[in-house]
Amino acid sequence: VNMGTALIYDEEMTRYKLLWVDPACKIEVPERLVVSYGALVENGLADRCVSIPVREATDADILLVHSEEYLEAVKKTPYMTLEELKEFTLQYGDVYFHPNIYHCAKLALGATLQLVDNVMTGKVRNGLALVRPPGHHSMRSAASGFCIFNNVAIAAQYVKQKYGVKRVLIVDWDIHHGQGVQYSFEDDPSVLYFSWHRYEHQKFWPNLRESDFDVVGKEKGAGSTINVPWNKVKMQNSDYLSIFFHVLLPVAYEFSPDLVLVCAGFDSAIGDPEGEMCATPDIFAHLTHLLMNLAGGKLCAVLEGGYNLKSLAQSVCQTVHSLLGDPAPRPANLEGPCNSALESLQCVRSAHRKYWSCLKHAGSLKYTLIVNVLSFSTIRENFIKDADDKDAVTLSSLIALVDKMEKNEVVLTRDLLYSNLFFYISVLSQGCSDASGFIQAVLGLLLPLGYEYDPSLVLLVQTPGSGICDSVWQQLTGLLQGLAQGHILVLMQRTCIDPTCSSLLGDAAPSLGQLHAAPPEDVEAVENLRQRLKADWKLLQTTDEPDD
Numbered sequence: 001v002n003m004g005t006a007l008i009y010d011e012e013m014t015r016y017k018l019l020w021v022d023p024a025c026k027i028e029v030p031e032r033l034v035v036s037y038g039a040l041v042e043n044g045l046a047d048r049c050v051s052i053p054v055r056e057a058t059d060a061d062i063l064l065v066h067s068e069e070y071l072e073a074v075k076k077t078p079y080m081t082l083e084e085l086k087e088f089t090l091q092y093g094d095v096y097f098h099p100n101i102y103h104c105a106k107l108a109l110g111a112t113l114q115l116v117d118n119v120m121t122g123k124v125r126n127g128l129a130l131v132r133p134p135g136h137h138s139m140r141s142a143a144s145g146f147c148i149f150n151n152v153a154i155a156a157q158y159v160k161q162k163y164g165v166k167r168v169l170i171v172d173w174d175i176h177h178g179q180g181v182q183y184s185f186e187d188d189p190s191v192l193y194f195s196w197h198r199y200e201h202q203k204f205w206p207n208l209r210e211s212d213f214d215v216v217g218k219e220k221g222a223g224s225t226i227n228v229p230w231n232k233v234k235m236q237n238s239d240y241l242s243i244f245f246h247v248l249l250p251v252a253y254e255f256s257p258d259l260v261l262v263c264a265g266f267d268s269a270i271g272d273p274e275g276e277m278c279a280t281p282d283i284f285a286h287l288t289h290l291l292m293n294l295a296g297g298k299l300c301a302v303l304e305g306g307y308n309l310k311s312l313a314q315s316v317c318q319t320v321h322s323l324l325g326d327p328a329p330r331p332a333n334l335e336g337p338c339n340s341a342l343e344s345l346q347c348v349r350s351a352h353r354k355y356w357s358c359l360k361h362a363g364s365l366k367y368t369l370i371v372n373v374l375s376f377s378t379i380r381e382n383f384i385k386d387a388d389d390k391d392a393v394t395l396s397s398l399i400a401l402v403d404k405m406e407k408n409e410v411v412l413t414r415d416l417l418y419s420n421l422f423f424y425i426s427v428l429s430q431g432c433s434d435a436s437g438f439i440q441a442v443l444g445l446l447l448p449l450g451y452e453y454d455p456s457l458v459l460l461v462q463t464p465g466s467g468i469c470d471s472v473w474q475q476l477t478g479l480l481q482g483l484a485q486g487h488i489l490v491l492m493q494r495t496c497i498d499p500t501c502s503s504l505l506g507d508a509a510p511s512l513g514q515l516h517a518a519p520p521e522d523v524e525a526v527e528n529l530r531q532r533l534k535a536d537w538k539l540l541q542t543t544d545e546p547d548d
């Protein structure tokens with residue numbers, strides 16, 4: 001059941017700003033919150049959310065990550081003169097202090113903890129905390145990058161301590177590397193930290209060697225830090241989606257988190273002076289949607305960066321639309337990932353191959369994945385029979401149609417042809433359906449194909465004997481709703497009405513639990529098919545090698 005989406009915001013957090021000249025900090029202005037919240041109100045989204053009040057974080061909350069000496073130092077800032085504030089600020093990088101920033105930093109952290117409390121206790125399903133100062137750069141004893149307290153890092157420690165949460169996934173889609181988060185969990189296998197960031201071979205701020213793809217975590221935490229460096233600017237939607245399909249989502253499903261925290265920075269959107277990327281605000285509807293079937297839908301997004309007020313406001317609205325369960329806009333005209341993105345993708349996958357079974361290739365065939373992309377011409381030449389001109393494609397005719405498609409005697413009624421290309425994937429799994437093999441096929445093959453194809457309708461058919469268990473079926477039904485603006489038609493030849501309906505009604509699919517290594521034959525099946533198809537379907541590429 002959909003318990004709703006929390007929105008946590010308090011205008012007190014707009015009451016601090018830069019009081020002196022500092023070119024590095026002038027972009028971090030109070031208007032960032034004003035326009036974000038304003039846009040949610042204007043678009044009728046604020047009213048559809050459950051409004052949860054902020055609270056002040058306690059010392060105990062702050063000390064989950066930060067040191068006593070750092071907290072004691074920050075506590076003195078409200079009483080400092082302008083000169084003392086400037087002096088105090090000099091010891092840190094790309095950050096500024098203000099008499100009211102300590103208060104606002106406690107509210108930003110308090111807002112974040114209110115959000116995770118309400119999600120963990122089931123008051124709401126998911127939510128967004130619109131906060132400043134942001135958090136992901138601040139470290140145990142240092143402020144950095146406009147950040148005072150590390151809101152998301154503290155939230156992860158907080159839920160582990162208070163709710164005994166075993167595994168937390170942190171997705172940092174801000175365009176900067178959240179080094180503060182990485183440092184907090186680099187040896188902690190219970191927190192998986194994923195970050196992509198503008199890097200340009202260490203030439204971009206914060207210019208850290210440890211932001212590169214080969215830094216994967218330490219000791220027990222090896223494999224639980226995933227760094228995706230963008231070594232060029234102007235990355236687009238398909239670059240972002242490729243990383244989700246071929247790195248983040250396969251690993252996230254294998255990790256099977258109990259909670260997803262998002263460092264929701266929107267400086268990764270087009271128009272942002274910091275990111276200089278080209279991904280459009282609607283991509284955040286898809287990124288959010290693609291994470292919403294993890295952890296039983298428990299997702300807490302916390303604002304980090306975002307400095308172009310127009311694209312920030314639009315990106316925030318796209319994110320909240322998805323949190324509310326609204327269908328995502330069609331991912332129009334996706335090209336393939338650029339070579340630089342493919343290089344990063346390949347580097348990250350190989351750096352993590354030994355930690356995550358989903359990134360391995362081996363074995364022989366179990367799934368026969370039949371992918372027929374039937375274009376107009378193919379259909380017209382080879383398949384059209386003298387189909388009578390039905391006015392409406394009735395369900396029975398669709399079922400009859402699908403039966404024929406199963407037998408590859410495709411007869412398409414004329415009006416079905418009018419809905420442009422017809423895209424037909426049948427995932428036949430002989431024998432018991434191993435969830436991980438199937439999910440990896442969905443994430444690494446079906447979704448990239450589907451997003452690139454961008455259908456106006458998704459026809460999902462459950463063939464008898466497919467042996468796909470309900471929770472996997474619900475994951476599939478949920479994930480596919482990111483396509484065709486959610487226009488999905490499910491033909492079931494087996495009674496799994498309830499789980500399907502709950503997924504169609506927007507409920508998150510139940511977690512599949514930690515996924516074991518997929519049977520090698522499944523992995524190979526997907527890999528073979530991906531090799532065959534990637535020449536025509538660019539989103540299937542994971543390397544810039546002609547045949548990886």
Ligand SMILES: COCC(O)(O)CCCCCNCCCN
Pocket residue numbers: 023024025094134135136137145146147174175176177205265267274304305306
């Ligand atoms: C968590 O804060 C959100 C953020 O990651 O966006 C902070 C970015 C700090 C960027 C510091 N350099 C600015 C140089 C100005 N050209």
Ligand SMILES: [Zn+2]
Pocket residue numbers: 174175176265267274304305306
């Ligand atoms: Zn940022």
